[in-house]
Amino acid sequence: MAAEREPPPLGDGKPTDFEELEDGEDLFTSTVSTLESSPSSPEPTGLAEDISTNSNGPKPAEVVLDDDREDLFAEATEEVSLDSPEREPILSSEPSPAVTPVTPTTLIAPRIESKSLSAPVIFDRSREEIEEEANGDVFDIEIGVSDPEKVGDGMNAYMAYRVTTKTSLSMFSKSEFSVKRRFSDFLGLHSKLASKYLHVGYIVPPAPEKSIVGMTKVKVGKEDSSSTEFVEKRRAALERYLQRTVKHPTLLQDPDLRQFLESSELPRAVNTQALSGAGILRMVNKAADAVNKMTIKMNESDAWFEEKQQQFENLDQQLRKLHASVEALVCHRKELSANTAAFAKSAAMLGNSEDHTALSRALSQLAEVEEKIDQLHQEQAFADFYMFSELLSDYIRLIAAVKGVFDHRMKCWQKWEDAQITLLKKRETEAKMMVANKPDKIQQAKNEIREWEAKVQQGERDFEQISKTIRKEVGRFEAKRVKDFKTVIIKYLESLVQTQQQGQDLVTRY
């Protein structure tokens, strides 16, 4: 990535600096060295200016930005992603999952403190601008997941997938780049995004599920068709997952996502392992949530929510049913193809033993035709599966995520309620104190009241916010769903048409 960086139009000393930074060098190191080694060139100065004129307001930043937008954004991006472990506290109210700091961070540590103050400014700026630019038009970003490769051996083996991004969005430094990722990286990304956005009301697309059986087979090295199928299935699922995630405008700006797509090294997300401590914690949390759901009774003041929830329940049920039926269809089609193949073989043998030459020829032709039909059936089975069935299961999971969002809203409301109740109690205490005339206690009570009033307000605000976000999200979700389903259905039907057509041709020739 370093090699492809164009020297900015400003500054002559630049090229030499960049030449030093050839491939293999870590991107972040290169950033550091450029900034450090050429203080004279305007670009870093611009930044330096920015840094020094800390809160100088938008102007200087804007000037520099306009001049040299792309690269600056790129640098800003890198800085931001470097900072992300530190910035987590700013973005989310929960502590970020335990992520081992990226090594380059340590190199840039001395600069970070100075930058961290300005970085938010740049980041917010860039985010707003990106939102403006990306809002209301097609997201020009394409993601592909390909080349599954087995890395390592035995039980420590894993599959590495190549994630290729093609984009013309300016927040990325290049228009085309690819990195290698493994499955747990994807899960790690999802858990980070989920922890940041789910409780605020955004619908985060769920990651594909872990499959211990499947992966063990692959690890052990069985080279049979079921493990290749499994890998293919997973690869396709990962691709769809990433595509959905980047289509979400807010998630697209997330630094974690960008880091995932761009950086060549990613810290191992250990807490996605099934048997880790974090995993067990997750399970406990899930159980607690389930119990909570049953006990919380929310006064739904908004009919829209109630209706939507009901709708999603129904949709979930029906999609599940449809999914089961489609799976049966896939299974039978595979059976049909296998049986047709067997039949083709015996027809061929029959043709061989047949005396009468014309009939013999006819029979062998029949065998050939049947074989080809069998292939067709198999392809159709795959098409059925990948397009139709997987879409359905994806949506079933998405709906689960939606329900999760609704649940969060409920929790938020609960918190708000609790805050209100506590406030009431505190007020009562205050009143009692007033009666009993204990001045210091009164003061304390008053403080507490103020505190809880703030919390109540906060809770209310949060609740409103989450409701608003959910509304928007659901709207987006629905629109997307409609589009998705339609595209898929159309593609599926077209594939059926094609299959029939080919079958027709074969039979005609016969």
Next chain:
Amino acid sequence: MPSSTAVDLHGDSSLQVEISDAVSERDKVKFTVQTKSCLPHFAQTEFSVVRQHEEFIWLHDAYVENEEYAGLIIPPAPPRPDFEASREKLQKLGEGDSSITREEFAKMKQELEAEYLAIFKKTVAMHEVFLQRLAAHPTLRRDHNFFVFLEYGQDLSVRGKNRKELLGGFLRNIVKSADEALITGMSGLKEVDDFFEHERTFLLEYHTRIRDACLRADRVMHSHKCLADDYIPISAALSSLGTQEVNQLKTSFLKLAELFERLRKLEGRMASDEDLKLSDMLRYYMRDSQAAKDLLYRRLRALADYENANKALDKARTRNREVRTAESHQQLCCQRFERLSDSAKQELMDFKSRRVSSFRKNLIELAELELKHAKASTLLLRNTLVALKGEP
């Protein structure tokens, strides 16, 4: 099923047999056999009787056991009407699943009933073909038992084979195959006729392979049918999704549901066509080739007898005792053998030509039907696609 699938009626209308009606009662099927004939032997020109499956079997066995017809291929007996599988499925559906909607249930019931009907039609056809082949064969049609079968108004009081007889039949088969093995292994038994040698090897191989092909064709048909049936729940789920939706997806889903419903019918028809044209034909010829094999076996037996008689004659001549009996015995065997060989040759050639024409006809019909169905479903799919794309 058209009766001329496996039978080449020689255009001889002096004896026409058909099954004009059939009734299915609890355990059995009653066939109404109608005969039209101008043969002097019969009392009337047109008459009909009611027969059951067991009586067909009796007729078949009578032919087989008759020494006179040893040199002929006896048309294979029709298979027992078997509604078990279908009945079971119907029962299971009745007990069924509360999760399927009423429409789904109605459709599945309809499917099963259609299946039942199809099996019924098939068994009628099989019985009919059996009779018609007998009627068409110049020698077999003159059999006395046949006349009785066709004409005798009362019940032939033929009961189904009881267990002892079944066992007996089974044992006889074993003996027969052991015998065959013995004969073929017998030294000095040379096949004088190349034609028969060739036919034997051919038939043996052919029979095994056709049996194989038949089994597999059955499986293909079965999975095709399952596939078609799968469309039922899919269609139902889609239509309930469609009724629930409030946005543009609604019409899409409903149309899709309809599409699947129609596709299902098409696929079902394809499956049943395969069944009729391919598997049934294969099955019939499997049985026919078995009958041909039986014929060859009988001839072989006759040859062995002839050889034995020759040896006995030689022995008698050397000992100069009972020469005459040995001689006459040998004469008998020789005649029998030659008679058998001649008719067998004729029969086998008939068999071949019958087989070829039948295969040809069926395969062509099958291809045409498949083409027709494929065209229909392509049209259907295209129309739906146009409709879907046309919407916003």
